[in-house]
Amino acid sequence: MRYFIRFAYFGKAYHGWQNQPNAITVQQVLERALCTLSRQEISVIGAGRTDTGVHAKEMFAHFDVNTTLKAEELVQRLNSFLPDDIAVGEIFQVTEEAHARFDAKERTYEYWIVQKKNPFYKDTAHFVWSPLNLDDMNKAASIMMEYDDFECFSKSNTDVKTFICQIKQAFWEKREEKPVFTITADRFLRNMVRAIVGTLLEVGMGRMEPEGIRPIIESRDRGKAGVSVPAKGLYLTKITYPETIYL
Structure with missing residues (x-):
């Protein structure tokens, strides 16, 4: 039987989601907890990879077991067993073909x-002292949605077969005096969001006009x-x- 697990994590202590040799990852910690508590070998397949230090308010993974699970009880036991920076929200059964990565339609x-020194954001936000023009940053973000090839924002030397992504929304807003960028797409390239934000900050600080994002995207050059x-x-x-994956 196949189950989905919904969980969240604070990424500071981890080298991303995916298992790596000689580095602690969220996948490694979650698998170890599941194996220990269920007393069987369990491998989890995540909805995607996140880089070292990235956080997840909502992440999904799937795993297979031979017996019916008492999902609510397992959630409670996992949360008691896992470290404080990983929390499980729910576990639920899905169809046998459901896949946490390949069936995901959108990610946000x-x-x-x-923009002010704040010790409570030391590990949770990027400090930018320069004034930012959010209107210009939103103009550039809207231009970005006219394109679908984002090789210029992809980490170099990756093994992806295509750089095509369909961006559904991309915008900046102020939340409690904190500029927040939200972006939704059907898929993301490695390092894509962080490269986009870095480019939009150039616009916001007046170093580049909003229209300047066009030649960058069309160049397909990360540099x-x-x-x-x-x-x-x-x-x-x-x-x-x-909805078809749910039982």
């Missing part, structure tokens, strides 16, 4: 900026885009699945 990320902003300000916030 947020990036948080702070033309802005620097990648720190991982600590990035949050995976929502993953959407079709």
Whole structure:
């Protein structure tokens, strides 16, 4: 039987989601907890990878077991067993063909900026001291949605077969004096959101006009885009699945 698990994590202590040799990851910690509590070997397949230090307010993974699980009881036991920076929200059975990664229709990320020194955002947001023009940043973000090839925002030397992504929304807003960028797409390239934010910050600080984002995207050259902003300000916030996977 196949189950989905919905969980969240604070990424500071982890080298991203996906298992790596000689590095602690969220997948490794979650698998170890599931194996220990269920007393069987369990491998979890995540909805995607997140980089070192990136946080997830909502993440999904699937796993297979041979017996029916007492889902609510397992959630409570997992949360008692897992470290404080990983929390399980629910576990539910899905169809045998359901896949946490390949069946995801949309993913949404947020990036948080702070513009005043605040010790409570030290590990959760990127500090930018320069004034930002959010109107110009939103103009550039809307231009970005006219395109679908985002190789210029992809990490170099990746093994992806296509750089095509369909962006559904991309905008900046102020939340409690904190500029927040929200972006939703059917898929994301490695380092894509952090590179986009770094480029839009160039617009916001007046170093580039909003229309300047066009030649960057059309160049397909990572070197033309802005620097990648720190991982600590990035949050995976929502993953959407079709109703057909649910039982």
